[in-house]
Amino acid sequence: MRRFLLKRVASALITLWLLATIVFLIVNVLPGDVGRKILGPFAPKEEVAAFNHRLGTDRPLLAQYFTSIRRVFTLDFGNSFQSGQDVKSIIFSALFRSGKLALLAFVITIPISIAAGIFAARRQDKLADRVVVNVGLASSSIPEFVTAAVLLSIFCVHWKLGKVFANPPPGTSVIGQLEYLLVPAMAMVIAYFGYIARMTRAGVIGALQSDYARTATMKGLSDNQVMRRHILRNALGPTITVISVQIGYLFGGIIGVEKVFNYAGLGSTMLTAVGAKDIPVLQGAVLLVGIVYMLSTLAADLLIAYLNPRVRLETAR
């Protein structure tokens, strides 16, 4: 187990370094001159040069590269070009917000979709199964930004049940925040429901057909006992992997929903940073998403290992 963990951590560190390198490469091919972009098209040349010097963007690329790698491991990304604020505080508060939204979405999605998946698997190829499969397929085929925009105009503008601006004012109680976050979270729930439900269904069907399930049934265990003791443990593995992978995505990729609801999460922070060529924020945010992604896949692996002891015996590839 320790060997397994150590290996995972070591490979995560290497991945992090590679990630930082990729980000550095991408960011440095962005068009335009940073100082020019920030000071605007009409600032005199000298001012732009002085500004670039102050930011350090006029140093040799290699020197900038080492700085940026050091920054990844010290989590110090300097100050935002755009607002002058400390990047760490910007991205961590954005992460916190995205985290809240994602958590709410998951708390709703996971039980519903796993239950639906099991329900469908046990009625494989019957009407109920087809309904779950097709509703799931359809719901996850609609892009989140469409779902978000529709929910916004129905629930927040028309019926005024939710808030158009999803950022709760500071000091809002946890329950109070639900009013702000529920509708955007629903957009995500709709997008992920089908995905996780279908995943669970497939896992359960696979497990139901396996030898051990048949053996257990032959031993005289009831369906429910088989489901709880044997099938779920095995079938949830891939589902957990999907979820962990989605966590990484949720933190970084939920741009559409955040944009529509004006939610100051990591996605919209990055979107703004792309437009403004705010490199420190961009670097910090992308790396943060990477770290979260890696942590969540690691957690998922550990969780699977816990659920399914056979996995523990093998070492990571």
Add this chain to the structure above:
Amino acid sequence: MNFSRLNQARRGVGPLENELIDDYVAGSISRRTFVTRGSVLGLGVAFMGTIIAACGSDKAAAPAGTTAPGGTTAPGGTTPAGGTTAMTSKIKQGGTLRIASQKPGSPLDPVAMDNLGSYTPVTQSFEYLCGKGTAASLAPALAESWSPNADGSVWTFKLRKGVKWHDGKPFTAADVTATLDRLAGANLKAYIKAGSAKATDDATVEVTLNKPDGQFPYQVSLYNPQSLITPADYVVGTTLDKRPAGTGPFKLTKFDVATGATFEANADWWGGKPYLDKLEFIFSDDIATQISGLQGQAADAIVQFSVVGGDALLADPNITVESIRGAAHRQIWMNTREGTFMDVKVRQAIALGLDRQALIDTVLKGKGDLGNDHPVAPVYEYWDSKQPQRTRDVAKAKSLLKDAGKEGLKITMYAPKLQEIPQLAELVQTQLKEIGVEITLNIESTSTFYDEWCKTYDPICDGGKEFGIVDYGNRGTPDVYLVKAYTTGEWNSAHYKSDTFNAAVAKYQASLDTPSRATAMVDVQKIASEDVPYAIPYFYNSLTAHAKNVSGVVVSGLGHFECGKAGFTA
């Protein structure tokens, strides 16, 4: 005509003012023009009212807009409300105004800020010497009055007394001279040098200009957004959130660039205690979200929106849309120096191919003024209204293209993805198809667009694209457009160069009164229209919107959203 009253009134003012009065008395300018120009020269409203009354041209003793919100006399004897919300009598005390506004694109630095998202919050705390009056005119703000010397080379600003900074220190002439010294090296480089501004006493500042300028107060007004007055001990680069200072009606209490800002009322404001207790800014880069927010009652006001995408607001009975006429416009530039558009006939053909009214109707839903291929908007009192309006003439356009040997012209048009510009570009594409011009559109993100628009920045706009659409915001005078886009070349994407035009502009700028400006403008408009370096299809109104129960907000169309006299109606 009551000459004794007139003469009595004249005694207290200088030659520029008297020329203006002469013009008005002689009937060569309208009352509206008189009031507007008078405000620039620093004539008090009461004074102008006296003149108007003495002339007896109208029963109303004072120009429109003299009555302040709440029916009381506003500071300085005029209303800071630039004719925005009229029915202001029932404003009640208290409440929080939630304003959805663009995310600040730069730190809240009163000197270095460069975009609407920053102007709106910063100007809640910091103020200008001259504020917004009706139409394009000025109203007293930190300066109670101002006046030029005989040739407009020295301007004297009388400062408002009893004004306090948010930290309790008194506001004095020293703060103004320090601010102007700072601006002399930056924003006002063309107008003053360090040391040009001298405090003659605690409440008087005398500014000696590099060269005479009859419209200098515009440079220290909200039309030059970076000319905010900051404390004498202000350090360049200090942002409002690091040091919440100012003289304005609201003090910053909280700021988070990702989500918003909160301001609380400054009970000691010189304009009196604001009706509102608090302002809450909700930052959003997506206009659609802001609009939904206003409709969903998550916000009470949005600072600016365009008709495209704003249909929802125009139709909403619970929402008031303020439409502010101004000089903001779009320029369709054509490179006059080389390439396709060197021949003026081609440029004229393009201009003749445009159906301007259709553009205004579709893209602006009628909220704009016709453009005539020059940047002098009808809101300027020296605008030459007699110039014939260019209208669509497909046959003539085609024959011009034929003469120039450019039949079947194919060209790429560049434009930024900004407000209504993409739709404008699409319609221009369709309209010009009828004169046989095939346009390929290249609509780019604003950042990419401006990177490419004028490739080299100084001294001349060079290496940019030959054909495209670029935006110009509202200004109190057309000088910026005329100088930067047409003469000096800093933003001269058309590479336009014409000595006769430059002479006409110089004549306009040297004019110290409205009639001579109007005379000079005749040529400016005519030459610009004939040479068409830029086709200018319309001047669009700046739109702002708020809930029906909000009243008293002053907007400039530049991003100012003054709430000192705003509040909720009962």
Add this chain to the structure above:
Amino acid sequence: MSEPTSHDEVTEPTTLAFAAASEVPEPAGGVDAVIGGQPVSERKQARRENWRLIRRRPSFIIGTLIVTVWGVCALLGDRITPHSPLDYRSTPHLSPRGDFPFGTDATGRDVLSRVMAGARDVLKIAPLAAVLGVLFGVVIGMLMGYIGGWFDLGMSRIVEAFLALPVVLIALLAITTLGSSDWVVIGVVAVLFTPVVARTVRSSVLSERSLDYVTSANLRGEKRSFIMFREILPNVMGPIIVELTVRVGYAVFTVATLSFLGAGPPPPSPDWGAQVSDGYRVLGAGIWWTTFFPAAAIASLVIAVNLIADSVQSVLEAS
């Protein structure tokens, strides 16, 4: 089919997903579903049989029908649209009615015509991006799985790093950098899909490697390239075909999201994502048709592709 990113090595709810599930050793019921090593003629026959089974599935028929309709729209474009998708103007924002079944948009264009013509943009970009992505992915994945060792280890880390990137954002960045031409979008989406595919293929190859037919080929002294592409490749074709169909769906999704975020083809292109992006601003005013129809078009195409993918998958799995 929710996410337009590549964080989806577990792409679809099948046993394939098990094989693809990252570092997680497969739980029961895993890779043994992959087609074993039969002789070539048997393989051909099996393939024909599979194809017959696929064609008979209703989900395949429905999916193909929808894709065909969009394909026809894309091919014929403004030759079959009721009005010109670009130039025709009527009154802006007319609600759906007889002459404009889908209503008109903000500048008075016919939404139906634009939705029909919009099929071209997406069908030009998405399948090509998916094919390229799968192609790169297969080559890299095969090499990783077959060569193994340090190469595999190194590439795995790079793949992992790519998977941790927020894809839509990186695509957006790249498109801002390189400009938004069709080829840039195709290239960017393909590159971002590559690691995901590589990972799936690698897992399949790994499980094939230990099988008898590979061992015997090794013993026969066959060349590595021969073993890789002539022996292993045909046997992992199943997962690859599934991956391809799934990727097409994702590509449609990703391309739509990119244009929603402003990196799509420039106006006046009738691109679906861009139409939604313009339209959703006025949803609040009750103008739903400028958003609904292009959005429904996106969803129908994604669903159709998924239906096809589903049937391909279930048949290949069962065989």
